[in-house]
Amino acid sequence: MIDVLSGLLVLAGVGFYLxxxxxxxxxxxxxxxxxxxTKADNLGLxxxxxxxxxxxxxxxxxxxxxxxxxAVLSASAAxxxxxxxxxxxxxxxx
Amino acid sequence: MSATNLLVLDGLLVISLVxxxxxxxxxxxxxxxxxxxxxxxxxxAAAWVRLLxxxxxxxxxxxxxxLAGALLLAAVQEQPRQPLAARTASxxxxxxxxxxxxxxxxxxxxCAALAGTLAWALAHAFNSAPQNALPRAVSSNLEAxxxxxxxxxxxxxxxxxxxxxxxxxxxxxxxxxFALGPARxxxxxxxxxxxxxxxxxxxxxxxxxxxLLWVGAHAPGGAFQAGATLAAASVVLRLAGRHQIGxxxxxxxxxxxxxxxxxFVLIGLGLLVTGRPxxxxxxxxxxxxxxxxxxxxxxxxxxxxxxxxxxxQPRPLAVRVTCGNTSATPGPTGKPASPEGMRGAxxxxxxxxxxxxxxxxxx
Numbered sequence: 101m102i103d104v105l106s107g108l109l110v111l112a113g114v115g116f117y118l119x120x121x122x123x124x125x126x127x128x129x130x131x132x133x134x135x136x137x138t139k140a141d142n143l144g145l146x147x148x149x150x151x152x153x154x155x156x157x158x159x160x161x162x163x164x165x166x167x168x169x170x171a172v173l174s175a176s177a178a179x180x181x182x183x184x185x186x187x188x189x190x191x192x193x194x
Numbered sequence: 195m196s197a198t199n200l201l202v203l204d205g206l207l208v209i210s211l212v213x214x215x216x217x218x219x220x221x222x223x224x225x226x227x228x229x230x231x232x233x234x235x236x237x238x239a240a241a242w243v244r245l246l247x248x249x250x251x252x253x254x255x256x257x258x259x260x261l262a263g264a265l266l267l268a269a270v271q272e273q274p275r276q277p278l279a280a281r282t283a284s285x286x287x288x289x290x291x292x293x294x295x296x297x298x299x300x301x302x303x304x305c306a307a308l309a310g311t312l313a314w315a316l317a318h319a320f321n322s323a324p325q326n327a328l329p330r331a332v333s334s335n336l337e338a339x340x341x342x343x344x345x346x347x348x349x350x351x352x353x354x355x356x357x358x359x360x361x362x363x364x365x366x367x368x369x370x371x372f373a374l375g376p377a378r379x380x381x382x383x384x385x386x387x388x389x390x391x392x393x394x395x396x397x398x399x400x401x402x403x404x405x406l407l408w409v410g411a412h413a414p415g416g417a418f419q420a421g422a423t424l425a426a427a428s429v430v431l432r433l434a435g436r437h438q439i440g441x442x443x444x445x446x447x448x449x450x451x452x453x454x455x456x457x458f459v460l461i462g463l464g465l466l467v468t469g470r471p472x473x474x475x476x477x478x479x480x481x482x483x484x485x486x487x488x489x490x491x492x493x494x495x496x497x498x499x500x501x502x503x504x505x506x507q508p509r510p511l512a513v514r515v516t517c518g519n520t521s522a523t524p525g526p527t528g529k530p531a532s533p534e535g536m537r538g539a540x541x542x543x544x545x546x547x548x549x550x551x552x553x554x555x556x557x
Contacts, residue, residue: 171395174391177387178387178388178390181387181388182387182388185385
């Protein structure tokens with residue numbers, strides 16, 4: 101039961117990564133590409149860590165996975181903001 | 195996971211490594227190459243994990259990808275952006291058309307020769323020596339080393355000489371950086387988003403550095419990884435526009451820089467005095483001595499990496515205060531009189547010297 105649930109979560113996470121990668125390659129401009137990327141980082145990694153956490157035996161591992169997810173979450177949100185702001189400033193400058 | 199699955203994973207890792215390396219080298223845009231190089235470092239770290247070398251993976255991710263990437267990006271930022279046409283024109287000098295091709299050929303031949311020699315050496319080592327002699331020697335002496343992580347035992351005990359000389363190399367490098375003159379000016383104060391990230395990221399990085407230093411005794415970690423993480427905290431602070439980035443000032447900085455090699459040599463000499471070989475720790479003391487050396491080395495490595503990122507001697511804080519004060523019209527305590535004046539002064543100070551005294555920015 102746990103195996104199935106964990107597998108489904110990981111698969112869903114991989115789906116988000118796939119969609120994010122396709123979006124990065126196919127979407128027309130920087131802002132929509134960023135939008136696609138952050139989905140992969142946030143939801144994709146979140147689902148992936150949730151799936152892996154179900155598999156882990158120790159609480160400490162679960163906490164570590166949660167910490168990794170939170171760190172990536174805030175780093176990706178901040179860097180997406182920085183990239184978008186930089187691009188926007190370049191646009192208004194020219 | 196089955197063996198075939200792992201083989202597929204390894205194959206993908208190798209293909210991405212070669213592809214990323216090629217893309218980083220072949221591109222003409224320096225910034226793009228640096229970002230590809232950072233991605234290369236991360237994939238390389240994953241490859242080290244697959245080779246069951248988590249210590250190397252940590253060091254590669256922290257130093258090779260993270261800090262070296264930040265350093266290279268800062269270097270690219272410093273350089274005026276050259277248009278592609280100008281660069282290719284300077285590459286193929288019309289007066290000496292054969293030179294660049296000959297140079298490329300020479301570099302290719304040398305690289306191929308180096309790769310061949312390394313491959314031959316590896317094959318020779320695999321064929322001649324009994325393969326598990328060294329691991330067995332390490333594990334049979336691990337008890338006496340004072341630590342239970344075999345990598346730390348080799349680095350700080352069995353082959354402590356090598357690590358001492360590595361630290362000496364780092365010290366020499368940082369002396370070279372000092373000779374470059376004053377550091378580059380800092381960055382403008384970051385906006386609320388990055389500042390907010392830095393506020394919680396920096397304490398976590400410092401905590402992680404302490405953890406990596408401590409855990410090195412019995413699990414992957416150690417001075418190099420801890421030093422790189424500590425340096426990353428300083429780099430984040432600098433990127434966020436702070437100028438107090440945790441680096442000590444003046445003499446204290448020099449003591450920290452020399453502290454790694456200094457502690458190592460002093461402990462080695464102390465052991466000589468007590469009649470033991472240089473760096474031949476008595477087993478009962480080995481754990482504590484190794485922790486002492488690693489602590490000093492962590493600080494020295496962190497200082498070295500931060501100074502490499504700064505690209506020169508850090509400017510003394512006093513200069514900055516003067517710089518801010520000239521435009522800030524401070525009150526009698528050295529702080530600006532009113533909040534309004536403070537904001538204006540902040541902006542002017544940012545314009546004039548690109549750095550704002552910490553006391554004003556806090557308000």
